[in-house]
Amino acid sequence: MSRSEGPHRGFLPIGNPFKMMMPKTSHLPSTFLTTFEKNLAKRFQQLKPNHPNDVITFSWMKSALSSICDTLDDVRKLIVDLELPICSWDIKWVDMYLDNSLNLLDFCSAFGTDIVRQRFGYVMLKCALLDLDSDNPQKLMKASSSLHEWRQYHNSYHNSKLQDCCDVISKLEQTLNLPKIKNIPKAKDLVRAMYGLKVQTMFIFSTFVAAFSTFPRVLVELQVPKLYLWQESFTELQVVVNGEIKNVYSSNGVSPLMELRRIEENVKKLYPLLHEGLGDVKDEDFKSYCSELMENNEKFLIGLDEIKSEMDRFFKVVVSGRMALLDNFQQQPPRSGVQQVRM
Template identity: 75%
Template sequence: MSRSDGPHRPFLPIGNPFKMMMHKASHQPSPVLITYEKNLTERFRQLKPTNTTDVISFSWMKSALSSVCETLNDIKNLIVDLELPICSWDGKWVDIYLDNSLKLLDFCSAYETDIVRQRFGYVMLKCTVLDLESGNPQKLMLASSSLHEWMQYQRRYDNSKLEDCCDIICKLKETLNLPKIKNIHKAKDLVRAMYGLKVQTMFIFSALVAAFSTTRRTLVDLQVPKEYLWCESFTELQTVMNGEINNIYVSGDVYTLKELRVLDQNVKKLYPLVHEGLGEVKQEVFDGYCCKLMESNEEFLVGLDEIKAEMDRFFKVVVDGRMALLDNFQQQPPRRGVQQVRM
């Protein structure tokens, strides 16, 4: 995308954060950067699950997306505290910045497509429960077919959008280490802060993809330099999350998302009873299975809505920031001066 395209604007009102410095020269972080990194450290700690069964759940996904939005806001506050001006950019770096921030929006769009797909699965099961509760033999046969269709729908769906999400994450990872910037301490503080944001974003995006995926995908495994104050807390979080997700795959479970596994278990209990008949299973037991399926399906919908709301919030934060930075850049700068950030 070029600068003249209008609608797509840089996602944060700052200079280019993707010119990553090499970690050779010693640089003491400023007090405001230390505060930023301490906040990021605490966010990683809060995301570390206390129960392995909750490694990926809607509650965790909601908290994870919320934490990224909080870090985005911290970045904007950091700019104000550092009083770092935006200098005239080389056009190629503007395009690179636009391309990278656009990847974040592309991820949101692709992921929300799969949220819509999961909502269709909810509708399928809701109609199935109504057929099960009717007691009509013909509708019971229809319910049997619907349960089977739901299982096939979840397992065999060729989700190209999730594949797109994986590609986006890989491309973002390639931008972590770019040539070092000028020897300006404030600029280095900003670059260091942006590195933390990118690590946080890529890791969380990777977990979000794993939540809805039914095929084993390579999880993000980032090695963070020890100089970052949040290195230890991030490494612990990444180790726990990736380890438990891999354990789920090894155990043979199809789904990593907790709520989706519960749905699948309830469907598996009901399907043989509806398909082959109750046999020795009492009617009250069968009714209990139906009730559990209905409850877990409704809880699944609530979770989907919450994730969509958080994804919409993240999308808006990115778009608003892009607009603010591009508006600032497009102003005519002084020949030898700098442009001040309009927050």
């Protein structure tokens, strides 16, 4: 499927573009939707860190991605519980679902590419550490050069796919306005649940982009109406996470991701010693710095692999949902008549 690409934009515009177009008619949510929103509220509560230093870690990122998978599964269950067959869907709902899920797949692709880039950074440090485990002056000079290259590589984003991730989030932003729904309660419940999924996805994806960034980005800051049962827990989570990310950004050239910050601190200690000499630093302290860098680099790789594995699971969940919809779509086309299905 070909998709038209808009002009390159910043992460998100200043202000609050997330105003909803809610129907003027009042509607009480069904028991199924109430359960969905209570589950979403619990997920936001569980993601709220107990301590600011827990933002952002690989463990938190893994839990966040898992929570989106759970919400996707809840949306699927909601469709079944509402007994809202595809034949009763308006075509714009199908378009909305397919377009949104395609954006999620695009994010998986772009972020997965940047994970590969981060793995290359791990290899660079691994090579530097092998040279550091030597008394040969030439190898120590080579190690110094490798650390310098890592710092440049880490702070350079000409090969990064993070901007592509930002573009995906911007596309999701453009779909946050809810479509006008006729007086069909079940349809309103479905669209309301989709709104919750998009808010959750946009917020979490924006933190993922921030995790590997060493320069400030405009974070997603949503103002959700109080009518949603998950509004309070989401707002509390957003304040804590975004607040800590901004605090980290106030330190130049530092990534919000805790595991990456530790490596940055190790390199910051080691590089001047190799470049200018040990000076007053004892040999055992120097070896301790090297050992600490090696340990943190290995932990970084483990965390990176865990996020990649969870991202693969997320990808499969999204694809599975699309295929289930399209299978039903072929058996009982939605209203308005569709000539072509977009894959």
